[in-house]
Amino acid sequence: MELASESAEPIQDEVLEVLREAKVLARRFYRLTGKPLGVTGEVAEYEAATKLGLQLHAARQAGYDATETRDDGVVRIQIKGRCILNPMKIAGRMGGIDLRQPFDLVLLVLLDADFNAFAMYEANRAQVETALMLPGSKARNERGALAMRQFMAMARLRWARPSEQYKNS
Template identity: 50%
Template sequence: MDLERAGEVLERARLAAVDYYRLTGKPLGITGEIGEYLAAKILHLQLADARAPGYDAIDGSGRKIQIKARCIPRDTRLTGQRLGSIRLEHEWDCVMLVLLDQEFRPRTIHELNRTSIAAALAKPGSKARNERGAMAVSQFISLGHEVWRESEGA
């Protein structure tokens, strides 16, 4: 994939999504694509082919990375925010979470390895977590580590 060309297209889509949200109060549904692109660009990842089961990118050491993205306005608490389904039956090594602001600009990127995710998803108590592989954003951040943060004043 030509990452530069994809970035040009996604920038137009980002601007349209911001306008659409301001007009309707509804998201346009491009958060995941923007998150994948930004993680690849910022962390120098190779994006996987579309619909690769379980992972979205590969890093320089060959790790298969699943990328999740959430758009969370800067003044919003993470409480109640959840990641989409993380499926353990697919092949991947870690999950990266790209947090975006209300204009789809990257704030931070966090990483959590497969072993830690499997342990967290197996804990008893939550049907969403146990059956659907859904994890709270705050839990992901507390268990993982930050791999990138926007520059101060950016």
């Protein structure tokens, strides 16, 4: 069952509440152990849903995690999240993107050390396909793992925490 259906709205609310609690636990766990709890992807989905009004979908939905209704119809969004301890030093790779699966956009949600989103970047499928097909990188070509900076350079800044500026530089 998709969480986005009208009859599932109470379920979506409960899921968002559980994700809010997971975010609190992830912060606490990291402060105690110095290790991530392993819920970054779920927290990223929560942040995207609450800040952008996306409709989350059932777990294991092939290709996309959420949808959004826009003027040109329903858009399927694959959400990738990364926790960045120092927002001025963004490095590393995103999780793998499988081009065999259906999606229209990829949304990269950057989380700070407190698991709060500070920026979200969005790129359409054509941009992502082009970047993944560039020759030269086994991680990119075989595993579909783009460098975050590469993704940010081709994407548009969809959302940023107020009073803060995060640029592609």
